[in-house]
């Protein structure tokens with residue numbers, strides 16, 4: 001991992017979105033890259049943002065597929081819209097074409113947040129569908145990194161004489177599908193470590209009390225974050241100490257799979273995770289662990305999977321095989337350190353509450369990584385700060401390693 005220091009610079013000239021009480025400060029690394037030239041008109045941007053809004057209706061439900069939205073515009077009017085609801089169902093373009101009706105897309109412009117596919121997967125290629133429908137222009141948010149597509153859709157459309165504009169609101173399109181992109185490039189789900197700590201770096205008191213470190217607003221933000229993920233992982237310690245629900249608390253929202261990693265299955269029989277059916281639960285353990293408890297879990301409708309060795313990387317490899325794009329680590333410090341050390345975390349979301357607990361043995365968000373000098377510290381890139389309720393949310397990414405998996 002590259003340990004180049006990231007010096008955060010609070011500078012009044014940097015972007016500042018006061019309307020949403022958001023203060024975004026690029027890290028020194030991020031701000032070194034020149035600002036990207038805007039592609040397309042303001043109208044193109046508006047239509048692409050509409051595509052993203054539509055795509056979000058399926059938040060958390062499309063894996064292993066991406067979130068995609070499409071809008072068809074004819075004579076300045078929207079004549080059809082669609083989004084990809086889940087894997088196995090038609091793609092966004094198909095729904096938009098259906099909404100436009102027979103002949104409705106002829107001579108029109110279609111906006112799609114991801115490059116139209118050009119392969120026979122679970123569904124036929126959208127490129128052919130668009131050519132048949134007679135669209136005149138295709139505006140694409142981002143190129144599909146899937147090697148089955150990867151520019152092929154754009155090339156096919158151009159070969160058919162259709163005008164194609166690529167890269168409108170590309171960053172926003174990429175952000176929405178960062179899990180999908182990571183899955184395709186690294187053959188693992190994107191690992192997001194989220195924690196809430198006090199100003200003096202503690203996630204609980206010495207006695208383990210942690211309800212609540214952050215404000216209600218920050219907790220709602222976590223619920224929204226959960227809705228966008230495929231799974232949430234915790235360790236046995238978190239189940240024993242916090243007895244969490246790990247749900248989104250929203251009736252309409254997707255609830256991710258709740259995953260507990262426990263080698264010995266020394267877990268409480270009465271935990272909320274197996275007493276509540278609001279979300280599915282999976283317990284990952286090692287071969288032959290505590291058969292009596294396994295039976296109890298199965299009776300409660302909890303899925304149990306035995307891995308030959310239970311490590312963060314093995315857990316992520318398993319979740320990749322299950323088709324997941326993004327996994328939220330909501331575990332304690334020991335498991336978090338091991339997940340980081342094994343490369344199972346790419347993104348960090350740290351909520352910092354303006355409170356002080358004190359004490360030297362109160363638990364901290366990340367356990368021992370074995371570092372003795374500051375030069376070993378792991379530096380985040382693309383760092384952003386924003387205020388959420390009375391707390392500060394710092395988010396950033398570990399530098400991506402070249403495809404090593």
Ligand SMILES: Nc1c(N[C@@H]2O[C@H](COP(=O)(O)O)[C@@H](O)[C@H]2O)[nH]c(=O)[nH]c1=O
Pocket residue numbers: 064065066067068069083084087088089090091092093114115116117120121122123124126144146149
């Ligand atoms: N969901 C989506 C696309 N998804 C692309 O197609 C792949 C899945 O194909 P399939 O198995 O047929 O569903 C997926 O990995 C991604 O590359 N493409 C699009 O044009 N529009 C869509 O709405």
Ligand SMILES: [Zn+2]
Pocket residue numbers: 091092093116117118124125126127
């Ligand atoms: Zn498609």
